Amino acid sequence: MPGENQTKMIEFILRGIATNGGAQIALFMLFLGLYILTLVGNAMVIMLVRSNTSLHKPMYIFLGNLSFVEIWYTTITVPKMLCGFLYKDNYISFTGCFLQYFFFFSMGQTECCLLAVMGYDRYLAICQPLRYHMLMNSRICSILSALCWINGFLWSVVPITVVSRLPFYGENEIDHFLCDTGPLLEISCVRYFATEVTSAVTISFVLLVTFSFTCISYIFILVTTIRIPSSSGRRKAFSTCAAHLTVVIMFFGCAMYMYIRPSGHHPFYFDKSVAVFYTIVTPLLNPIIYSMRNKEFIQAVKKVIKH
Template identity: 55%
Template sequence: MDEKNQTMIFILLGFPGHWYLHVLLFNFFLVIYILTLAGNVIIILVIFSNPHLHKPMYFFIGNFSFLEIWYTTATVPKMLAGFLAEKNMISFTACFVQLYFFFSLGATESLVLTAMGYDRYLAICNPLRYSTIMNSRVCTNLAVSCWAAGFTIYLLPISLIASLHFCGPNEINHFFCDAGPLLELSCSEAHLTEIICYTYTSILILSAFLLTMVSYIYIILTILRIPSTSGRQKAFSTCASHLIVVIIFYAAIIFMYVRSKAKYPFDLDKVVGIFYAILVPLLNPLIYSLRNKEVIKGLRKIVHRKSRLPNFLD
């Protein structure tokens, strides 16, 4: 790693505009951040406090919600601080710590979504053996493997980016430290590093996405063979929320990180970045709670236990 890089300060350009616009954006994204934290914390508490939700599906949903809390925290607080600062400065070390956690948490999320798809595949396509195959030990091992792989896979590409020489300008045209803008700033020959980063990211995203889609192909084929309409609806309702999250999550990150070499304006990247780094973590708890009767039922129990109010959620 270049020693001169250690003392370098990057400037996150974020979003252009006047002070009043920055104040407006600060309040808007602050509300979204608070709602995201609250929504995911509520899901975790509902799952933890309700014995009826101590099932593999909700175990993975709890893991995913915990990931979402830290995934959005990796970028949003620094972005919020930038709205109120004259210059949103970040040190070289802090920039690459942010980059590492953002990519590692994102990789872990994609792996957890794959594990959730496998869980739904077993529950619908092999229901008689489901409880035997997907026991607590297997669930724990799957979750630990997802976390370990997610926080290991990006060590090499991020180390390669950090070893490049950055001699200026030090302005990152983004609201967080992303790989693309950093590679653009490098004064070193970064072609090989760019290929390695692109290959790592493409393999991870596409492999996880394809494995999840394979699970859902088998799930859909199994559901279509169910003779009754009510049986098909019940079977599909158990995995519809997860499928919606998968489609939203992968649509954004495939556009951002698995695309042609053609240059896209960084302003477009920032808009897409807002979607998958800020808005998607807000949507996920809404999708899982509003479409899941067991989660709503567990939330009712907590509300009634704490407040002793009438059953106004019925």
């Protein structure tokens, strides 16, 4: 088809976050600082989990995987967004755009799975404490971690395939700082109903299944916690899960707003603000939230500092 030949040669322009000249530099410095802090914070979590034998437990192994996801999740999008503050036209090739699109969703869906598995881990630790080491040993932990990664990458093949087959020629300005489903559909020459439904269903399915699984785990945790006779025991159980629940609410709340909503016109400036939150702010807060609320992790940090 002619459209396909033109698609192979096209370059997109990412409009990014449009502001005046002075604000561009200020935002560049702000997001660069947040990006560096995100890399340092999550890298420290990975190094601590690997180097401290006291943290060689399923909960921290999943946390190390989550931090690794966050490093790549931000690296896929933020450097290109920073270029938009420095150049008038922030070009990205067709191949580069859909590679970003693929890895962005792969990491996002891997994170969804990891958050669900971490909720299941907390459920076993609180609701099945006597059987925990049998139900969540190192072998099962490794299998679950691998399945999260495999599912994230395999499931993303469906939306990337159907969207990349759309005809793109003429309009090539993406009103976003990353290649995402909504902005790409907006500039497509033809809006195929089957394509929109397929991409929406595949993304929504992962979000709804992992979020529902996580909610079920926390319902059981809440019921078990309420039955604990001592107030100190209840506080300890709630404290253990508060960090994970905070991350779940932030990440799933933003993602479900973006990808599970009625079709129609949605202001891109607001969508970009929400995207900034779950692509930059949440990955930055994850290591802070987990480390500040966990005594074992704080002890590991103190041990490293002391030596």
